Amino acid sequence: MRVRLFASLRERAGWGERLLQLDLRPDAQPTTAAALWRQLALAAGPEDDGGELPATVRVAINQAFAAPDSPLAPGDEVAFLPPITGG
């Protein structure tokens, strides 16, 4: 599985892309983007939303917006997107 960060999130974390192995044991909890956010400690600090994925950060799975609690599958590309400022 590929994890991608953009813009301010990438610079804060110090990386833009990481490959991870999903835990595929039958008794393993399905991994979600929200769980990955905690696991990879992507919050600015413990005081930042208690380490949870903030509502301002959107999730994309395989380049489409997705709910943070959608289960992830092997081979998925999951991205964390800071607030969008286009146009």
Place this chain on the structure above:
Amino acid sequence: MSTTSPVRPAPPIVVQLLEAPFQPLERLAAWQRSLAAEGPDATGSAAESHFIGRVRPTTATGEPLEALELEHYPGMTEAQLRALAEACAARHGAGAVLVAHRVGRVRPGEAIVLVAVQADRRGPALRCVQELLEDLKHHAPFWKREWSGGRGTWVAGNTPL
């Protein structure tokens, strides 16, 4: 006997991500020529609306701006722009849509975005341009960084309408 209703052909949607400065009026002219080449029945082109956005010369805090840096999510940004344009065209019954958007380093005064819509009437053409512009500002993955005094600052949110 078939009772299917007539299906309107999907309107032509053109999405362009541009890494170098562009001339919006030249882009518009090329787009109009390409639509005209498809024949007068290809689109309902009695009305056409355009928006050109340019980089302002100051930062959000009023400092002189050297450049705006536009980051995007290659693949998703194009797909999302196309999906937003298709949805907006369908809502308004627009006949054709063009979206051109810069990426990379954009200097003050340069065009950053161009949205154009052809429709049968002024209402749909104008409304579709405005809606699509707001949609892409909030839902197409782009991130702006302001460069001023040699320092880059990520922009926290969109400017007010």
